[in-house]
Amino acid sequence: EPEVTQTPSHQVTQMGQEVILRCVPISNHLYFYWYRQILGQKVEFLVSFYNNEISEKSEIFDDQFSVERPDGSNFTLKIRSTKLEDSAMYFCASKPGGTGNTIYFGEGSWLTVV
Amino acid sequence: SQKIEQNSEALNIQEGKTATLTCNYTNYSPAYLQWYRQDPGRGPVFLLLIRENEKEKRKERLKVTFDTTLKQSLFHITASQPADSATYLCALVRNSGYALNFGKGTSLLVTP
Numbered sequence: 001e002p003e004v005t006q007t008p009s010h011q012v013t014q015m016g017q018e019v020i021l022r023c024v025p026i027s028n029h030l031y032f033y034w035y036r037q038i039l040g041q042k043v044e045f046l047v048s049f050y051n052n053e054i055s056e057k058s059e060i061f062d063d064q065f066s067v068e069r070p071d072g073s074n075f076t077l078k079i080r081s082t083k084l085e086d087s088a089m090y091f092c093a094s095k096p097g098g099t100g101n102t103i104y105f106g107e108g109s110w111l112t113v114v
Numbered sequence: 115s116q117k118i119e120q121n122s123e124a125l126n127i128q129e130g131k132t133a134t135l136t137c138n139y140t141n142y143s144p145a146y147l148q149w150y151r152q153d154p155g156r157g158p159v160f161l162l163l164i165r166e167n168e169k170e171k172r173k174e175r176l177k178v179t180f181d182t183t184l185k186q187s188l189f190h191i192t193a194s195q196p197a198d199s200a201t202y203l204c205a206l207v208r209n210s211g212y213a214l215n216f217g218k219g220t221s222l223l224v225t226p
Contacts, residue, residue, distance in 0.1 A: 004157075033213055042218040043158060043203065048210075056210040091157050102148060103214060105157030 002026040004106035006092050012112045013082055021077045021109045023092030031095040032075045033103065034067065036060065038088045046090075049075065082113045116141040118217035120204055126223045127194055135189040135220045137204030147180055147187050150203040152219060158203055162189075194224045 005024045013019050025032050034046040047057045047067055054067065064086075066078045075094075079086055089108040095101050119138045127133050137147070146165045150158035164171040164180045164187065171178045177190040191198050201219040208215055 031212065043152075043216040045208065045213050045215060048212040050212065055212045056208065089155075093157075102160040102163060105159070107157050108155070110155075 004092055004094055004104055006090075006106040006109050008109055009107070010110040010112070012114060015084060015113055016081055018078065018080050019082055019111060021079075021090050021092070021111070023075045023077070023106060024073050025075055025092065025094030026104055027073070028096065029094035029104070030097040031055075031103075032067075032069070033093040033095070034077045035091040035093060035105075036088045037091065037108075038085075043091065046077075079111075082111075084113050087111060087113045116206075116209075116215065118142075118204055118206055118215060120202075120217040121220040122218070124221040124223060126225065129195060129224055129226050131194055133191040133194050133198070133222055133224070135202050135222070137187040137189065137217055139185050139204075139206055142185070142206050144182075144206045146207070147178075148205040148214065149176075149178060149187075149189050150205055150216070152201045152203055154201075158205075158216070161202075191222070194222075196224045196226055198222060199224050 007022045032049040035043050037043045045058050047061045048055045064080050068076050089110050091108045092106045093103045095103045117140045148163045149161045152158045162178045164178045175192045179188045201221045203219045204217040205214040
């Protein structure tokens with residue numbers, strides 16, 4: 001069964017460094033997402049991406065964050081100048097076209113900022 | 115503001131019993147509602163979607179109800195098994211229609 005794959009599974013970075021989290025969504029899906037889950041808290045929406053542009057972003061997704069789909073398969077989340085509070089699990093997700101479809105999540109990238 | 119509220123406390127039940135989880139929402143007018151399962155350290159996995167014109171939806175041992183008047187969904191697992199132990203998330207589509215908002219989830223523990 002097709003799945004969303006994410007790398008790395010775990011990354012430790014120094015505060016102030018930049019990190020790039022990578023995702024390969026399910027092929028033929030049209031909508032792509034990044035979510036974040038701080039330990040013990042709920043899954044929070046960061047950004048959605050459709051037709052090669054951001055379709056929506058939450059208040060969390062400020063100038064520190066950016067997304068890119070550099071080729072036909074990869075979808076990346078860049079976090080600049082990381083802060084301690086950026087430590088979280090970051091989930092990539094994708095969805096086929098149309099309304100009412102479910103969202104398929106990857107297994108997450110656990111980011112620890114020290 | 116929009117809110118999705120789920121039982122904040124963990125639910126502990128005995129194997130074979132029916133687990134019932136609640137999702138209440140405010141300031142949404144959802145065309146549909148979804149339930150996901152999340153295991154520790156893993157991504158959410160879709161379980162069921164119920165539309166506003168459906169009162170009830172079933173899938174194997176799972177049953178979901180949706181009451182748009184009460185602004186509530188109930189999620190039932192019948193004949194529960196220890197393998198059902200997980201956190202169950204309620205999700206509603208954001209106003210933009212592109213993404214989902216999730217509740218904090220209810221942790222279910224099924225003991226033998």
